[in-house]
Amino acid sequence: MSAAAGLADQRAVLARRNPLAKLAAAALLGFSLLFSLDPLTPALALAVDLAAAPLFGVSPRRLGRRYWPLLVSAAGVAAGQLLFTPAGVVDALGLGLRVLAVALPGVVAFASTDPTELADALVQNAKAPARFAIGALAAFRLMPLLADEWRLLRQARRARGVDAGWNPLAHARLAGSLAFGLLVGAIRRGVRLATAMDARGFDSGHPRTAARPSRFTRGDAALIAGAALAVAAIVAISVAAGAYRPIVS
Amino acid sequence: MDNRRWRTVDIVVAAVIAVAFGVVFYAWDQLWNGLESAFPGFPPLRALLNGVWFLPAVVGPLVIRKPGAGLFTEAVAATIEALLGAKWGLATILYGLMQGFGGEIPFAATGYRTSKLPTALVGGLLAGAAGGLLDVVLYYPTWSGAWQIGQVAVSAASGMVITGLGGWALTRGLAQTGVLDRFPAGRERAAV
């Protein structure tokens, strides 16, 4: 199971921007689209996203390969609209594109962000409480181990004669059993990890220093400004074209 | 002794619960991706199963019993989902925060002193309602009022049953294994 992070080429121009800037830009691009229902606005936004993605080191092709379920979801939403409501094709298209346009910026931002960098930025630049950010980061490190354990737990149950076949109820029970087993192992590990962290002074109340300084520069501010401009431009074009349809009308 | 302060083990285990659920959700996602794409799905019907997604919002406070447990656990779970490439991008985090808040309320109301079933049920209900509300606002704004209310109601009901009841049973089961001995929920079982 590979995280989205690592999908990006870190040498790309914008990949090394402060994670908070990337996320803020992505949030701007994503959320501001939620206020209209037409297909033009999200289409424009998508164009911007796809053009910007390589600048963050993420190639659209790799995006497509990894996030094809997203396309399926968008199609599903559009189809659902068509089938179950009196809305027309245009509306359905708009909603489908909207799903994509909301999701994509976040995907690109996270794909080019390393979790440790994000935690550092949260603590140093956003003044988030260090213990919580680092504690969460430490737990996050255990994820590949837990993923492997999920597989192992399934195999262990199969060896005991427990499998699910085609019965959905049996599937649910098996899933519940797996989830429980995983949680027990995870919590055990978490307790041990917490002890090891305390052993190295984590809870000492001492003010922490930062081994990896994280800076928020003018370039980062410029990135956010650029995103805001792009949103303004998209909305302006959409309104000018007469396509803009706000949610609240 | 200030027992509102989060110990390291509180922080790490809350986060670990979120991570574990993240793995579970990812695995289920893989499983159901195929099915979901086959049926674009009647959202209110699908919302019946939504309760699963709110589990961190209730299991967090049930285990940790400190202020902010619901919020923190859900926030971490949502961030993980987003980092893993959740289909809804940054909106996931918004969902997480709202759901976490919903789950938090009844525990705050009882002063974080209990892991009893009613608190869990209310937490699940509120988390479910929050999720349903967000769904309606973000994804189904064109529906008629009746359908919108239906979506919220189904989501809330799923939250109450799956998240509240299920989460409570899950926590009790965990306590029995001895793995929660550093937490109030675990200490409440008989001395061994």
Add this chain to the structure above:
Amino acid sequence: MNGTNGAPAGRIRLTGFGWRHAGRKAWAVRGVDLRVERGERVLLLGPSGAGKSTLLAALAGLLPEDSGEREGELDLGGLRPGIVFQDPQTQLVMSRAGDDVAFGLENHGVPVADIWPRVDEALAVVGFRYGRDRSTAALSGGEAQRLALAGALALHPSLLLLDEPAANLDPAGAAQVRAAVRAILAAGDTTLILVEHRVADVLPLVDRVVVLEPGGGVAADGPPEVVFATHGAWLVERGVWVPGHPVTVPGSAGPARPAERDRPLLLRADRVSVPGRLSTMDISVPAGEAVAVVGPNGAGKSTLALLLGGLLAPGAGTVTATRELAGALSGRPPHRWRAAALARRIGSVFQNPEHQFVTARVRDELALGPRRTGAGEAAVKSIVDDLLVRLRLDRLALANPYTLSGGEARRLSVATALATAPRLLILDEPTFGQDRRTWVELVDLLAKLRDDGRGVVAVTHDADFAAALADRTVVLAGGPPGSPAPAGRAVAAAGATTGGATGATTGATTRGATGATAGATAGQRSARP
């Protein structure tokens, strides 16, 4: 516990020290009187339950007041403690090696300019082979433990506490850890208190042995030779591995062994391989024989166990079960059988017993298998009762499986595999982290199963276990790139040959995920105090 380095006293003093964890009736440790001078190297021994880990945690300052009850006095004499635990993966906090070592320094408010030089220094002392950017998830057990040591070392501790640091490691990894500890000790007059199971390996590192008695304070204290001479037998009886007291396994050379011709073939793997985890090999498993599969970490032992157990499909090659084993199902490979059919024919025992627990009571665990494979209630009850007695689990019949100690959990996992009466039993590292008593019991039990005409395959890096039990040993060559090639030992008991393991040191053999996690998670429940 911020001690100042260079404090004149540096004498650890415990007077009547005791600790009881919250929610427990019994005291974890009680009535301990101990004096340790600066620079001493102490080995802390004792049977399971004696409180060794609790004592180390207390010395490290990790027992907060609200988690239990304290008795007596504990004074560190100004020494600054650093502690390393047995599971590498739950001690590493960050995803890059250098960041992890820096973690402790950040916590103590060390200025940035000083952090990275100290990180590099610590990594150098422990002999860490990679750079700062090495991913912590990609480390072998031995490497990960060295990194954990570096993390503790960077804080310049004057008291080094090691809680079974090599328990979860294969012999190569354990050697790496010992080398790192030697280097640390050579660099200064660090006081050392070490808890370790396999005493013989660490004897050169220590000059004093302290034996703890469960609930009863210090039972013995002095130089190793003296302590082992006077208390050796008592320690052996309680399950401690004492050097100079070799293990004699009753019944492993029993006369009831089926003759050569009565050993029909049960399972065969032909030219199987799993890309990235196991290079092409063959193996045949007859009834009435115990086969040991040995090899370094990364060679694919656990993967082979999964293949033979019908839990994993081979990337290439075939695994075939004979009619003898599979009856009507022999036409299909085991990985395609339904789980209930599989459980009735092949039993698999995993490295970490907890992975196989499914129910909430020991009784129910034992009953699960038979019920799933269609036995009637009366039959189920008799099977369960029989197994409870045979594996000394009757006292624990109603306990939650997750609350069992390491040895008890291991016995339960073997019992559950036996409950469905499979003809073939496959075990992955069954003796990992076990004390002497359980070790002997396991060997005895497996020998009896083999004598009864069942097949036994044990994947292990415990050479003594292989020597005591195996009729045949299969050596898997290859391992993580850069590791020394194994010496290709063919440790066989009854004049056997080694099964074919084609493909020597394949540099491309990366550590499979299962292998890696297995190493890290095994022994989680080993010999708890």
